[in-house]
Amino acid sequence: MFFSRKSPKPSAAWQAVVDYLADYFVLPKDEVTLWCSDHNTDGSASGISITFPFANQTQWPFIQAGIARALQSAKAEVDVTLKQQINAGQTAKPPVTNIRNIIAVASGKGGVGKSTTSINMAFALMQEGARVGILDADIYGPSVPIMLGNTSERPSTTDNKHMQPLEAHGLVANSIGYLVPADDAAVWRGPMASKALSQLLNETRWPVLDYLIVDMPPGTGDIQLTMAQQVPLTAALVVTTPQDLAIADAQKGIAMFNKVNIPVLGLVENMSYYQCTACGHKDYIFAKDGGNVLAERYGLPLLGALPLDIQIREHAGSGKPLLLSAPDGPLAEAYRDMARAVSLELATTVPVAEAQSKHIKGDPIAFNPLKDN
Numbered sequence: 001m002f003f004s005r006k007s008p009k010p011s012a013a014w015q016a017v018v019d020y021l022a023d024y025f026v027l028p029k030d031e032v033t034l035w036c037s038d039h040n041t042d043g044s045a046s047g048i049s050i051t052f053p054f055a056n057q058t059q060w061p062f063i064q065a066g067i068a069r070a071l072q073s074a075k076a077e078v079d080v081t082l083k084q085q086i087n088a089g090q091t092a093k094p095p096v097t098n099i100r101n102i103i104a105v106a107s108g109k110g111g112v113g114k115s116t117t118s119i120n121m122a123f124a125l126m127q128e129g130a131r132v133g134i135l136d137a138d139i140y141g142p143s144v145p146i147m148l149g150n151t152s153e154r155p156s157t158t159d160n161k162h163m164q165p166l167e168a169h170g171l172v173a174n175s176i177g178y179l180v181p182a183d184d185a186a187v188w189r190g191p192m193a194s195k196a197l198s199q200l201l202n203e204t205r206w207p208v209l210d211y212l213i214v215d216m217p218p219g220t221g222d223i224q225l226t227m228a229q230q231v232p233l234t235a236a237l238v239v240t241t242p243q244d245l246a247i248a249d250a251q252k253g254i255a256m257f258n259k260v261n262i263p264v265l266g267l268v269e270n271m272s273y274y275q276c277t278a279c280g281h282k283d284y285i286f287a288k289d290g291g292n293v294l295a296e297r298y299g300l301p302l303l304g305a306l307p308l309d310i311q312i313r314e315h316a317g318s319g320k321p322l323l324l325s326a327p328d329g330p331l332a333e334a335y336r337d338m339a340r341a342v343s344l345e346l347a348t349t350v351p352v353a354e355a356q357s358k359h360i361k362g363d364p365i366a367f368n369p370l371k372d373n
C-alpha cells in the first residue's frame with residue numbers, strides 16, 4: 001500500500017493503525033501495539049510495519065483497505081506493510097527439532113469429528129500462510145492416510161533411523177497407518193502405542209513448521225494422558241458435538257489437559273447444526289448451544305462451530321481435502337475462521353518460548369514441500 005510521503009503527523013497515523021487493529025481483532029491496544037514497529041521506507045520517510053504473530057493472510061486485503069480508510073479519516077498518510085512471523089510457544093518439555101508449536105486436537109469420545117477437524121484445520125492454517133504438518137496419533141484408528149488419499153504410500157528413509165514424512169497437497173504428514181497394517185496396531189497395549197507415537201514424532205525429519213497438528217486418540221484414559229504428557233505440546237483444542245453425552249466427555253478432555261498443565265485454547269463444536277440446502281433453515285439436530293454452555297462454564301472461547309454437512313463427510317472419505325476442492329465455499333470459510341481463531345488464541349495466550357530459534361535447524365536437504373512465505 002502506498003501513501004504520500006508528506007506525512008504531517010506520524011503519531012496520528014500510528015494511533016489510527018493501532019485503533020483499527022484493536023477494533024478489528026477485539027483486543028486491547030497494548031496487545032496490538034506489540035505487532036507494530038516504525039520502519040524507514042527510503043531513509044527519509046517512515047512507515048509502519050505490522051508483523052502478525054498468527055496466521056491470517058486471507059484477511060490482509062480487508063485489513064489493508066480498512067487501515068487505508070482509518071488513515072484517511074485521521075488525515076494521516078504513511079506507508080504500511082503487513083508481515084507474518086509465528087513464534088514458538090513455551091512448552092514444559094524440550095521442543096521437537098524444526099517445530100514451533102504442537103497443537104493436540106482431542107475429544108472426550110470417539111466419532112465427534114476430531115480427525116476431520118484436524119485435517120481441515122491444517123489445510124486452513126496453510127491457506128492462512130502458515131507452514132503446517134499433521135501427526136496422526138490415533139494409533140488405534142488412524143484416519144489421516146484415508147483423508148489425504150495416500151494410504152498406499154510409505155515414508156522413505158535414507159539412514160534407516162529417520163523417516164521422511166509424506167507430503168500431500170503441501171501438507172506434511174506421518175501416521176502409524178503408513179507403517180503397519182491396521183489390525184496390528186489395534187491390539188497394541190498402552191506402552192507400545194506411546195512408544196510408537198514417540199517414534200513417529202521424534203524420528204520424522206520434519207521441515208520447519210509453524211504448527212504440527214496432532215490428531216489424538218479419542219477418549220481420556222491412561223493412553224491419552226500418557227501421550228499428552230509425552231509430547232511437548234504447546235496447547236490443545238477440544239472437539240465436541242453439541243449433545244449432552246459428548247459435552248460430558250469433552251469436560252473430561254479439558255480436565256485431562258488441565259491436569260498435565262497443557263493450555264486448552266478453546267472448544268470446537270462440530271456437527272453444530274444442519275442447514276437445509278433448499279431453504280437455508282438451520283436445524284439444531286443434536287442440541288443447541290452445547291459447546292457455548294461448556295465454553296462458558298470453563299471460561300474458554302468457542303473457536304469454531306462447523307455444520308453437519310454431507311460435503312464434509314464426502315471429502316474426508318475421498319482423500320480430496322475440502323479446503324482445496326471447494327476453497328471458496330462457506331464450509332472452507334468456516335474452517336478458515338476457526339483456524340485464524342485458533343492461531344490468534346495461541347499467539348495471545350501462550351507465552352513465547354525464550355529460545356526462539358535454537359531448535360529450528362532448517363528444512364532437511366532436498367525436502368521442502370512447503371512454499372516459503
Ligand SMILES: Nc1ncnc2c1ncn2[C@@H]1O[C@H](COP(=O)(O)OP(=O)(O)OP(=O)(O)O)[C@@H](O)[C@H]1O
Nearest residue numbers: 110111112113114115116218307308309312313316
Ligand atoms: N461436520 C461434519 N459433517 C458431516 N460429517 C462429518 C462431520 N465431521 C465428521 N464427519 C464424519 O463423521 C465421521 C467421524 O469423523 P472423524 O473420523 O473425524 O471422527 P473422530 O472423532 O476422529 O473419530 P475417531 O473416534 O474414530 O477418531 C466420519 O465419517 C466423518 O466424515
